[in-house]
Amino acid sequence: MDHWRVPYLGLRQIPAELNEFELNIFFTFSTRERTLIDARRKGLYRLALALHIGYLRMAGRTLDAYKYVPKELWAHLGKQLNIHAPDIGTLRALYQTRPRTLVDHQQLAHKTLGFAIMTEHQRRYLVRWLKEILSGCPDSSTLLAQIKVWLYDHRILISHDRILKHLIAEAIRNHESYLEETLSKRIGTPVIEQWCRQLLAPESKYGGNLQQWLWKVPLRHSTAQMGELFDKIECLYALEGVVNWPIELNEALVRHYARRCAKRPPSISKRIQFPARQLEAACFIRYALCAATDQLLWMFRRWVMNVTHEAGKQVDVNRSNETKATIELAEAIKALAQDKSLQLVSLRTKICELADQVLQYHAPSRLSLIRLQLMTKNQQVRAMFTKLVKLPFKSETQHPVIDAITVLRSLYSKNGGIELPNSVNIKLGRAWRNAINGYDRVNALHAFEWATLFALRLALRNGSGYVDHSFSFRSATALLIPEGEWKVKRNYYYGHLNLPQDPRVFLDQIVEHLDQGLERLHNAVIHGEVRIDVDGVHVESFAAQCEDAHLDALRRAIFKDRPLGQLPEIILEIDSQVRFSWILLGREPRSRSELLLVYAAVLAHGTSLSAADIARMIPELSSKAIRQMMRMTADERKLREASNMILEFMHRHPIAAHWGRDDLASSDMMSLETTRTVWQARVDPRRRTASIGIYTHVRDRWGIFYNQPILLKERQAGAAIEGVVRQSKADDVTQLAVDTHGYTDFGIAIGKGLRFDICPRLQHMRDRRLHVPIDHRAPAELLPVIRGDVNLESIVAIYDEFVRVVASIHSGHCTAVQALQRFGSAARGQDVYDGGVQLGQLLRTIFLIDYFTNPEFRRELQHALNRGEAVHTIQRAVHIGKIPTELAKRWETLAAVSSSLSLLTNALLAWNTQHMQRAVERIEAISSEKLQPEDLRRIAPTNLEGINLRGTFDFPLANYASRILPSSVRKVMPSTKGVAG
Incomplete structure (x- = not known):
């Protein structure tokens, strides 16, 4: 169901004001419906039946005869049916003496649209569906809207909200009872009761009670904060927090109940009844342990890189200057040449001696010097590893890192780890081999520690090493569909992805497209459209578009009569069209104050203004109330659905069809500045400020359809794929334009498995080589850029496992970000990764050929990426400052x-x-001519001139209350008696 339809579901009365779009969508009838309506004898009955059908289509429920009917709706229905519109406010006069006729009309409307009252069988099915929803989305505030959508989709009449809320409450009660029973069986009631008591106990070292301390996030990236995280994990170990956690309580449930526990003051938590309190306390302990582990390991990985970078700086300062050595050699040779006392033979001998000295000297590499420098920092690595080895690192197969950690754990427990025993023979890489096998066993231990440190960092990145009590550093197989389920439902997943089960059929299609592309490229080279040499592929650059006086005049004419925009009124005007505030609250706002609080919460999140700043700009609201509403609406799913409603409203306008293709989109990251003390912040290379990344997906027809926060200096291919997969209309996007950071060969292959193409705008595009299968024939003119290095047999060998990864992303077992982190460059050497990279190289070759041979395609991709940059400009105009610290600490x-x-x-x-x-429309009406689509395509809706985004926010709600707060408006309206017209 489209997002914009959700607020209409379950309406108890017709809105007092209906716009043209609503009248045309809900109260305009098909030929079949008109035939049924026209079969009524009296005109008033035809109008009444049409009203029942339209209202049922809009709200999914039956219209009462005593509900108010707007005059414009009567007029619209009269025009549709060629009947004079009556002057009545309700249907009371029509049905007052004929109650049976009302029932007949209602039932006929049900039959026409296929609606029926819920049966007992459907009710049981709905309860089962609710149970599944609660396992992945336990937030009850969104369930009411989801149930209404489910009922409407299944053509079941939507019951009163009171009945649906009772059904939700019953489902939640049963679900939580099941979870509490599962916890008691797996962990034990005494342990959970102890957790309930301990969470409220004071914490002596860091202040506050234990719950508040465990919920805190690191203040900054530092070893001191890492030490506090170690203390948290040790505290949770002492509380027996490391338990065999039941799989029935998944990550979504743990996060939900932990947040519910943390947001409640401890004094209130004491009043919660014990079964519910036990569930919250257990989930809080689990969340605190997993979150602390994740934060520690993320900071550990960053600490390793920082220490290495510092060692590199020290090496660069102390490293011998090669230029200075060359100058000294030249001066020595010049001095010998000027020494007239030397005979020719002696001169030659001296010069040869100088040359031998230079030739015999082999300068150590920079990396080897960095390793030596790191070995001098043995106290740092020892302090880190002494605590790190206490974590229960695991691997699915025998892994040298796990063996090395076991050795270090044993050494530290015995003698503090003075020397490395000669019996230790664990291969941790060639770079450290000589130092580990050297005679100096003290230095050997230092080298062994650093080698283990780097190997552990790599293992955590590719998933070969993991920790059970973690959200981000789970095993690779834990992210995928379980092997048993994959064997049973393999055919289902292949069919859902529309992929052939035979890998050779899949590859034959790709190779066929490759051959067709090579032939096109060959023809382009012959005709001089593309030039190929040893330096790469060369195409002509596009000429800059000239200034068009006609286009400038049209742009000025379009924006000339646009009113001056105030941000509060813009928000009200858009909300009156789509009612996104209803989505954020899960219902219609009850008052003006509640509606303004919703707007204030969105502004406090979406701008750089704090709650106190927003309270000063909206004087009738308090900062405390704004913060409370911020917590209520801080659900990315609600906010994204509200944003998508606005996007659908925007694309309903005919002008949007001229702006670009509906199946093309682009994605890119922009950085938002925050304070340097935020532990997740990283320095933006361009702006040189501590920042957090915001990754957005933009339609070719403008508008953001997906967004997510990401860390800077990370590959963005996973985020690019995630946006296409998780958007509500994933089948719409068939091509996604990205820059170099949003691309990897493995990511291109994953995208193809998910039925869309990643189209990267790569750096040094002309230098990219075309990869083809080994021994594959290619035209001689293309050989300078051809690389025949793709082994099709290696792709065939991993095809089924590769599709399992794709299906895991598509089905939600893991996100694309998690999958691409596991199968990034750190996974080099793993069969699935290597085979996926070779498949991606084939697909990249097909894309590059299209890019080089199709100028229009090349221009479209560039336009799509330019649209993303233009949207970033608007975002920076809205968010001009830093992300407040309290909002930048947590991912939620x-x-x-x-x-x-x-x-x-x-x-x-x-x-x-x-x-x-x-x-x-006004210009076309005056000129009696249609504007050219090519001109409209070049006029974007990004003009911010005359729009005020700051200042005191004055919301003129009275102009829009009839649509945003219809119930409140109807309460103050005078009662309208039904009078027959």
Whole structure:
């Protein structure tokens, strides 16, 4: 179901004001419906039946005869049916003496649209469906809307909210009872009761109670903060937090109940009844342990790189200057040449001696010097490893890192680890082999520690080493569909992905496309459209588009009559069209204050303003109330759904069809500055400020359809794929334009398995080589750029496991970000990764051929990427400062920041689009000619001139209350008696 339809479901009365779009969508009838309506004898009965059908289509429930009917709706129905519109406010007068006729009309409307009352069988099915939903999305605030969507999709009449809420409450009670029983059996009631008591106990070392201390995130990236994380993990170990956690309580449930426990003051937690309190306490302990482990290991990986970078700086300072040595050699030779006392033979001898000295000297490499420098930092690595080896690292197969950690754990427990025993023979890489096998066993231990440190960092990245109590550093197989389930449902997953089960059929299609592309490239070279030499592939650059006076005049005409924009009124105008505030609350706002609090929460998340700043700009609200609403609406799923509603409203305008292709999108990252003390912040290479990344997906027809926060200096291929897979209309996007950071060969292969193409704009595009299968024939003119290094047999060997990875992403067992982290460059040497890279190289070759031979395709990709940059400009206009520290510490609040910023950006784009459409219609009406699509394509809805995004926020709600707060408006309306017209 489209997002914009959700607020209408379950409405108890017709909105007091209906716009043209709503009248055309809900109250315009098909030929079959018109035939059924026209069969009524009296005109009023035809109008009444049409009203019942339209209302049922809109709200999914039966219309009561006593509900108010707007005059414009009567007029629209009268025009549709060629009947004079009556002057009545309700249907009471029509049905007052004929109650049976009302029932007949209602039942006929049900039959026409296929609706029926819920049966007992359907009710049991709904309860089972609710149980599945609660396992992955336990937030009850969104369940009411989801149930209404489910009922509407299954053509079941939507019951009263009171009945549905009772059903939800019953389902949640049963679900939580099942979870509590599972915990008691697996962990034991005494242990959980001890956790309930301990969480409220004071914490002596760091202050506050234990719950507050465990919930805190690191203040910054430092060894002191890492030490506090070690203390948290040790504390949780002492509380027996490392238990065989039941799989029934998945990560989503753990996060939900832990947050519910943490957001409640300890004094309130004491009043919670014990079964519910036990569930929350157990999930909180589990979350605290997993979160502390994740934070520690992320900081550990970064600490390793920082120490290595510091050692590199020290090496560069102390390293001998090769230029200085060359100058000294030249001066020595010059002095010999000027020495007239030397005979020719002696001169030659001296010069040869100098040359031998230079030739015999072999300068050590920079990396070897860095390793030597690291070995002098033995105290740092020892302090880190002494605590790190206490974590229960595991691997699915025998792994040298796990063996090395076991050795170190034994050495530290016996004699503090003075020397490395000669019997230790663990292969941790060639770089450290000589130092580990040397005669000096003290230095050998230092080298062994550093080698283990680097190997552990790599193992954590590719998933070959993992920790059970972690969200981010789980085993690679834990992220995938379980092997038993894969064997049973293999055919289902292949069919769902529309992939052939025979890998050779799949590869034959790709090789066929490759051959066709090579032939096109060959023809382009022959005709001089493309030039190939040893330096790469060369195509002509596009000429810059000239200034068009006609286009500038049209742009000015379109934006000339657009009103001056105030951000509060823009928000109100867009909300009156789509009612996104209803989605954020899960219902209609009850009052003006509650509605303003929703807007304030979105502004506090989506701009650089704090709750206190927003309270000063909206004087009638308090900062405390704004913070409370921020916590209520900080759900990225709600915010993303609200943003998508605005996007769908924007694309409903005919002008949007001229802006680009519906199946093309682009994705890119922009950085938002935050304080340097945020532990997740990294330095932006361009802006040189501590920042967090916001990764956005933008339609070719403008508008953000997905967003997510990411860390800087990480490959973005996973984030690019995730946005296409998780958007609500994933089948729409068939091509995604990205820059170099959003691309990997393995990522291109994953994208193809998910039925869309990743189209990268690569650096040094002309230098890229074309990879073809081994011994594959290619035209002689293309040989300078051909690399016949793709082994098809290696792809065939891993095809089934590769599809398992793709299916795991598609089905939600893991995110694309997690999968691409596991199968990144650190996974080099693993069969699935190597085979996927070779498949990606074939697909990249096909894309490059299209890129080089199709100028229009090349231009479209560049336009799509330019649209992403233009959207970033709007986002920076909205968010001009730093992300507040309290919002940058946790990933959940960062997601709310990202989604709120996208919502506000889409609102500005939609507001511009709405006024552009009105201007285009006005210009076409005056000139009696249609504007050219090519001209409209070059006029974007990104104009911010005349829009005020700051200042005191004044919300003129009275102009829009009839659509945003219809119930509140109807309460103050005078009662309307039904009078027959």
